[in-house]
Amino acid sequence: MSLPIKISTSELAALIDEHLGVKNLDKNRSWKVLDSPISGRGVFASRDIAAGEIILRDVALLAGPKTNDTANVNTCALCCCHLEGNALDVMCKNGCTLPLCRTCASSNRHFDECELLKDWRPKDRNKINSHILRLISIVRCVFLQDQQQKLLNALQANSDKYYMVELQKAVACFENFPRHKEMLEYFYRTICAFNTNAFEGNCQTAEGEIRVRGLFPLAGLVNHQCTPNADHHFEDGQTIVLTATRAIRQGEEIFTSYTKLLWSNVMRNTFLMVTKKFMCSCPRCLDPTENGTYLSALFCRAQGCKGIVIPVQTKTLQPDWRCTTCESVFPHSKMARYQDFALNTINNRINKGSVAEMITFINDMCPRFCPSSNYVLVEAKLNVIWRMSRPTTEEFNEDHLKCKERYKEEIVALLEKLGAGDCTLKKLITEEIL
């Protein structure tokens, strides 16, 4: 369920223009905001767009470090750079408990935030609290101007009891967190809007890699398809760029993918349902062969059969599975256990041993229990490519290098079958931009 939105699509489009400002609104712009036949509002091509062309550049309304509950507290709360040193070294010396780099610690931008958090009185002033660090991108909604708050409230905000838990965890970190209804509702809506629309990612800057999450009002209006026509990357901690992965005709809706491209149908839709509260019905999701990639395929469980089974129904997260050879049908519960076994067995090996051991495992062991098209095995091959492309002390012989090339060809062929165009993943693999 989403929280109510009390604004028309044209008013929202005007707020986005204002947000981007004249500087970012070039005359040759290629997009417009309209109602979408897929869901709510969407972004559409206002002219033909060439493959590889930048569609839009959007500026964060709210942004902060990408963190989770337990890790990454060594990230600057403001510029999101990696911080060296122990918690006490990097924590703000004025008592707000945020980790900060030297430049940000003395900046005006931090001053107001620091005063606000100190006023709320963090309970434990001697340690960095990952909840507070995660909350900081939300807390920044307090400093938005009226029109920006209006824009924030115009974004779709899916509600969920776990988002309420996120708010309760935040409240529990302070002795004096504002508890009046209006403020709590504003924070709750902002958390919901973040979970519905935000982008997370890593970005290479002159100072090193930063890890950010941000709410981008225009990019956040882009709906999802599993074979999208656009891809995104962070230009810096405040700017996101959408690029066309193939030619887009005037009037077509622009889509990105909210999931990994190479996940299976069930995996993608489970993720979409949990994180974004919808199931996709794009052509790829409706095709049990997944454009002939068989990313879901598992071996048939019928005695003596060497065929593969694939989910037969679409539009459900618990489909029956049927063998493409003997046509035996298996309930989802049985195949889900088998898929989990393959996933756990393969994931337990990833990053544990050397790359050479991983290659032997993929080539010799995995084919005994997992078809080569299964997405978990595809992900394992991607992992080998990444590890071999990064600086490492491990030495590779000719066979290893040949395997890497073969894995790359297999994955590029999969992306082609899916119609993924010049997506970031293809560029990463073929151009080795890591």
Ligand SMILES: C[S@@+](CC[C@H](N)C(=O)[O-])C[C@H]1O[C@@H](n2cnc3c(N)ncnc32)[C@H](O)[C@@H]1O
């Ligand atoms: C980031 S927002 C996209 C913008 C949204 N349509 C709006 O009006 O603000 C994500 C939400 O849009 C909807 N959505 C996006 N792609 C969809 C799709 N392919 N099918 C159904 N709903 C979709 C879902 O409700 C999802 O939670």
